[in-house]
Amino acid sequence: MCEISSAIPLAGIPPARLGTAVKPLGIGWCLSLPFSFAFDRVKSRFTSMSTDAQDSVLSRFSLPDTSGYFGPYGGVFVPETVITALQELTEAYHAARSDAAYLEELRLHLKEFAGRPTELYFASRLTEELGGARIYFKREDLLHTGAHKINNAIGQALLARRMGKKRIIAETGAGQHGVATAAVCAKFGLECVIYMGAVDMERQALNVYRMRLCGAEVRRVDAGQKTLKEAINEAMRDWVTNVRSTHYILGSALGSHPYPMMVRDFHRVIGRETREQILEREGRLPDELVACVGGGSNAIGFFFEFLDDEAVRLVGVEAGGRGIVPGGHAARFEGGRLGVLQGCKTFILQNEDGQIELTHSVSAGLDYAAIGPEHAYYRDRKRIDFTYATDDEVLKAFKICCRTEGIIPALESTHAFVHVMKRAREMSSDQVIVMNMSGRGDKDVQQVAALLGEEAETR
Numbered sequence: 001m002c003e004i005s006s007a008i009p010l011a012g013i014p015p016a017r018l019g020t021a022v023k024p025l026g027i028g029w030c031l032s033l034p035f036s037f038a039f040d041r042v043k044s045r046f047t048s049m050s051t052d053a054q055d056s057v058l059s060r061f062s063l064p065d066t067s068g069y070f071g072p073y074g075g076v077f078v079p080e081t082v083i084t085a086l087q088e089l090t091e092a093y094h095a096a097r098s099d100a101a102y103l104e105e106l107r108l109h110l111k112e113f114a115g116r117p118t119e120l121y122f123a124s125r126l127t128e129e130l131g132g133a134r135i136y137f138k139r140e141d142l143l144h145t146g147a148h149k150i151n152n153a154i155g156q157a158l159l160a161r162r163m164g165k166k167r168i169i170a171e172t173g174a175g176q177h178g179v180a181t182a183a184v185c186a187k188f189g190l191e192c193v194i195y196m197g198a199v200d201m202e203r204q205a206l207n208v209y210r211m212r213l214c215g216a217e218v219r220r221v222d223a224g225q226k227t228l229k230e231a232i233n234e235a236m237r238d239w240v241t242n243v244r245s246t247h248y249i250l251g252s253a254l255g256s257h258p259y260p261m262m263v264r265d266f267h268r269v270i271g272r273e274t275r276e277q278i279l280e281r282e283g284r285l286p287d288e289l290v291a292c293v294g295g296g297s298n299a300i301g302f303f304f305e306f307l308d309d310e311a312v313r314l315v316g317v318e319a320g321g322r323g324i325v326p327g328g329h330a331a332r333f334e335g336g337r338l339g340v341l342q343g344c345k346t347f348i349l350q351n352e353d354g355q356i357e358l359t360h361s362v363s364a365g366l367d368y369a370a371i372g373p374e375h376a377y378y379r380d381r382k383r384i385d386f387t388y389a390t391d392d393e394v395l396k397a398f399k400i401c402c403r404t405e406g407i408i409p410a411l412e413s414t415h416a417f418v419h420v421m422k423r424a425r426e427m428s429s430d431q432v433i434v435m436n437m438s439g440r441g442d443k444d445v446q447q448v449a450a451l452l453g454e455e456a457e458t459r
């Protein structure tokens with residue numbers, strides 16, 4: 001079923017009204033950076049730079065602007081009832097990220113509960129087999145609950161607690177964000193409701209059970225295509241109704257301001273660690289970073305610390321599904337165009353009348369019609385390149401990764417792996433390519449076995 005993009009699921013607020021709807025945050029705030037990435041470090045880099053370089057740093061750290069825009073992308077397109085909640089959230093996030101106690105607690109839970117820092121792993125057999133660049137994986141798959149999603153779930157749950165909200169809602173596609181949210185809610189004693197499309201519940205049944213084990217209520221969404229978009233619609237409806245008691249932990253760098261910025265910031269730890277680790281291992285920066293892109297949270301968190309390093313190529317890999325035909329894929333930069341979906345202006349797969357296209361991907365976590373606004377911005381600036389991998393390529397690559405490295409990747413991450421296999425061969429042996437292994441594939445094993453016509457069970 002299709003919907004009209006500009007009205008989905010909620011009425012848009014014209015940009016002219018944003019100034020009053022969302023309290024402006026000054027450049028000083030934008031530069032008071034979160035977490036261990038101290039302002040001093042940026043300042044000292046900044047003052048020793050040419051004017052051009054200063055501009056680039058300033059723009060990176062001052063985005064989004066005070067209305068939540070990354071150039072023409074982003075913004076706030078929600079009904080009146082949620083505006084106050086978004087404003088409160090922006091203010092709470094602002095206060096939290098300059099509060100040493102919050103940052104220390106976040107750091108502690110990321111370490112003790114999630115398992116940070118994650119390893120940077122040298123894929124030696126793959127490197128040898130492909131005979132090109134040295135290949136590394138950033139092992140977000142080793143995190144508690146199995147994917148990068150827990151970085152954001154912990155950050156937002158702590159924020160909800162500060163705001164006095166005891167009820168959490170979330171949407172999930174692949175189930176990884178749902179499981180991370182359910183686990184974090186169990187840990188912090190918060191009530192948890194997860195919305196999930198019926199199709200995704202079937203293909204990610206293991207994760208549904210994991211969420212329930214952690215005490216979450218999983219609400220099945222039977223509307224439309226029964227995947228991520230519909231789950232977000234239902235979560236938004238819940239939020240509009242219960243906004244006083246409830247915090248919505250959105251799971252990707254998507255939606256209305258401040259979510260794209262806030263989710264990105266919670267995942268920047270991926271890139272910060274990678275940078276330190278690769279400098280230690282190789283004594284230099286990598287030539288290329290590769291990440292899969294659903295809404296875009298693992299990719300932007302991975303890329304952000306490298307945006308100023310022009311020599312490091314950044315590549316996002318979208319879901320090419322059954323190939324680039326309408327309804328057969330979820331590669332927003334292959335045929336998508338500007339529109340508004342679920343609170344945010346960005347690249348969207350839609351038909352000529354603005355109806356949202358059906359999407360398809362073998363991986364539930366990439367099966368979504370819109371891409372995070374920051375990705376659209378950096379694509380325009382030619383700072384992040386995008387490509388796609390098809391379902392067939394992904395299924396083949398999935399097996400290669402398991403057999404050469406003994407690592408079972410999430411189907412989402414396997415999209416990035418497809419590109420790594422193509423690129424590494426073209427690169428020379430003194431070059432370095434690093435892929436973000438965003439999650440582990442335990443959740444996908446049954447589905448892959450069924451798709452390949454194999455038996456998942458042993459006899």
Ligand SMILES: Cc1ncc(COP(=O)(O)O)c(C=O)c1O
Nearest residue numbers: 294295296297298365412438439
């Ligand atoms: C393991 C994994 N990687 C990647 C994604 C895509 O999300 P994002 O683009 O926000 O990182 C998902 C989404 O569920 C996921 O589970």
